[in-house]
Amino acid sequence: MAARTIVVGDIHGCYDELMQLMDKVGLAQGDRLISVGDLITKGPKNREVLDLFISDKRLSTVIGNHDLALRRRWNGEHVKLKASQKETHKELKGEKDLYTPFLNTLPFKIDLGTHLVVHAGLRPNIELYSQTTGDLTRLRTLGPKRESAEGMPWYQAYYGEKIVLFGHWPSAEPRRGPKAIGLDTGCVYGYNLTAYIIETDQFVSVPAARAYDAS
Numbered sequence: 001m002a003a004r005t006i007v008v009g010d011i012h013g014c015y016d017e018l019m020q021l022m023d024k025v026g027l028a029q030g031d032r033l034i035s036v037g038d039l040i041t042k043g044p045k046n047r048e049v050l051d052l053f054i055s056d057k058r059l060s061t062v063i064g065n066h067d068l069a070l071r072r073r074w075n076g077e078h079v080k081l082k083a084s085q086k087e088t089h090k091e092l093k094g095e096k097d098l099y100t101p102f103l104n105t106l107p108f109k110i111d112l113g114t115h116l117v118v119h120a121g122l123r124p125n126i127e128l129y130s131q132t133t134g135d136l137t138r139l140r141t142l143g144p145k146r147e148s149a150e151g152m153p154w155y156q157a158y159y160g161e162k163i164v165l166f167g168h169w170p171s172a173e174p175r176r177g178p179k180a181i182g183l184d185t186g187c188v189y190g191y192n193l194t195a196y197i198i199e200t201d202q203f204v205s206v207p208a209a210r211a212y213d214a215s
Contacts, residue, residue: 003030007117008195009174009183010064010167011035013043013088013212015052017193020206025195027058033195034110036167037064037119037137041084042188042213046091054102063106064119064168065137071103084213108136111162115198120168121154121180140169155180165196174203188213 006025011018027033039053039061040046053059063071066085073079073089074096081089092099109128110117121139122131135146143151149169155177158164167184169175174194175182187193190211195204 002199003028003032004200005112005115005198006031006033006195007115007165007183007198008033008035009185009193010038010170010187011040011043011049011193012038012066012188013040013046013049014187014193014208015043015045015048017187017206017208018049018052021193021195021204024206025197025204029058031058033059034112034117035059035061036117036165036183037062037106038066038167038184039064040070040092041066041082041088042215044212046088047095050092050099050102060110061106062108062110062117062119063103063137067103067106068133068137071100071106074100074103084215108133112198114162115165116160116162117165119166121166122158122160122164124154124157124159138168153177155182 039049053061069079069081069085070089119137123135139146139154141148141151142154158180159178164180166182169182170184170186172191181196183194183196185192185194187208190208192205192207
C-alpha cells in the first residue's frame with residue numbers, strides 16, 4: 001500500500017482516542033501522521049500524548065496556542081496561563097526539562113506541497129512569510145478580534161495556492177472553505193477526533209469517550 005499522509009485535529013491530551021484513531025486508519029510503517037497542534041491541555045493524558053509524539057517518528061505536529069503558551073512559560077517568559085494551561089503546567093512541570101526541548105522544535109507550519117498545515121489560520125492575500133505567529137496559532141475571523149467567533153471566518157475568504165489544513169476552532173463537523181479544511185471536531189469536549197487522509201480525500205473519526213472539558 002502506498003504511503004499516506006494523515007492529518008489529525010486537536011488532540012488536547014485525548015490519548016486513548018488518538019490510539020483508536022490510529023488503529024482505525026491502520027497507520028502503517030510508511031505512513032505519516034501530522035497533528036494540527038494543541039497536543040496538550042484540557043484532556044486527561046497529556047504526558048502520554050507527548051511521549052508518543054517524541055518516540056514515534058511517523059508522528060509530527062505544528063505548534064498550537066496551548067502548546068505555545070507552555071513552551072514560552074517553560075523557556076522562562078512571563079506568560080499568563082489560562083486555567084487549563086495552569087493545570088497542565090502543574091502536571092508536567094517536574095518533566096519540563098524533557099518536554100521543553102521537544103516543544104522548542106515544533107514549527108508554526110508544515111508545508112506538504114499541495115497542502116499546508118497550520119494550527120489556526122492564515123490571513124487571506126498575505127504572503128506566508130508575513131503571517132504573524134498570533135494569526136497562525138489563534139486566528140478565527142477577520143474582524144478586529146481574531147479569536148472572535150463573530151465575523152467572516154478567515155477560511156471562507158482564503159483562496160491561496162495550497163489547501164490549508166487547520167484546527168483551533170471546534171465544530172461538530174469539519175469546517176470547509178474554498179481552499180481550507182478545519183479538523184478540530186471537539187474531541188476534548190465530548191465529540192470526535194477526526195483525521196483527514198490527503199491521498200484519498202477521506203475523513204476518519206472516532207467518538208470521544210466522554211467530555212473532558214466543559215468550557
